[in-house]
Amino acid sequence: MGRKTLLVRCACGWETTGNEDEVVAATQEHGRRIHNMLPTRDEVLAMVVRDDPAATATEGTKP
Amino acid sequence: MTRTPGGWDVDGPIRAEVFVVWLNGDRLELTGPCGAAPWILELGATDHPVEVVDRTVRDVVGEPRLVHSTSWRRDRDAVILSFVVVIDGELVGSMESQPIGRRELARSGATAAPREIATEQVVEHGLRHMAWLAQDDPVVRAELPVPWRDALAGYTPEPFRSLG
Numbered sequence: 001m002g003r004k005t006l007l008v009r010c011a012c013g014w015e016t017t018g019n020e021d022e023v024v025a026a027t028q029e030h031g032r033r034i035h036n037m038l039p040t041r042d043e044v045l046a047m048v049v050r051d052d053p054a055a056t057a058t059e060g061t062k063p
Numbered sequence: 064m065t066r067t068p069g070g071w072d073v074d075g076p077i078r079a080e081v082f083v084v085w086l087n088g089d090r091l092e093l094t095g096p097c098g099a100a101p102w103i104l105e106l107g108a109t110d111h112p113v114e115v116v117d118r119t120v121r122d123v124v125g126e127p128r129l130v131h132s133t134s135w136r137r138d139r140d141a142v143i144l145s146f147v148v149v150i151d152g153e154l155v156g157s158m159e160s161q162p163i164g165r166r167e168l169a170r171s172g173a174t175a176a177p178r179e180i181a182t183e184q185v186v187e188h189g190l191r192h193m194a195w196l197a198q199d200d201p202v203v204r205a206e207l208p209v210p211w212r213d214a215l216a217g218y219t220p221e222p223f224r225s226l227g
Contacts, residue, residue: 008071009071010071010072011071011072011073011103012096012097012100012102012103013097013098013100014096014097027071033119033122033123034096034097034102034119034123035073035103035104035105036079036104036105036106036107036110036115036119037073037074037075037104037105039071044071047071
């Protein structure tokens with residue numbers, strides 16, 4: 001899948017970066033576990049707040 | 064005690080707003096996976112709100128001492144059910160935590176809801192609710208050790224304090 005590094009930020013302060021597959025998986029897991037919701041892949045990608053081609057895909061998830 | 068604007072947020076017409084409270088010494092503090100910010104859960108059409116909150120808190124934080132619905136309001140295009148969840152200090156771990164300040168309540172009109180309700184006012188109302196339950200409800204009272212009841216005593220209306 002895409003190699004661009006994407007950033008998704010939740011209103012609760014949680015955020016994740018990575019490639020498309022990574023941010024989708026991490027965001028769906030955060031939504032399911034923390035917020036009792038399961039966004040679709042398209043819904044996650046619609047939430048991307050930044051494409052950062054300069055960043056690596058290994059930044060991971062915080063907090 | 065704020066949420067980050069923009070980005071992704073919980074959707075749905077009914078949501079739970081969880082305030083995880085613990086006793087740090089003699090001081091009540093807010094914590095949770097979102098730190099001191101409100102922890103928002105989506106509630107599905109067939110979900111029982113208390114069950115969802117209890118299950119999610121157990122999964123993410125650990126076994127709660129009390130889960131109690133304390134108020135509701137309409138906000139952000141949804142009905143939001145507010146919960147106070149009491150946990151023991153050893154569950155806080157690395158979660159961010161902040162002392163709880165006092166606020167005046169958001170007062171309703173005789174037949175109308177308050178025009179605005181701040182998060183701190185929801186917490187204030189929740190803790191006053193818990194203080195009342197600590198006096199009135201034997202289940203809640205049994206779950207709250209004396210230091211908790213002492214901390215909540217400041218949230219009890221003055222005429223009620225002597226009844227404890």
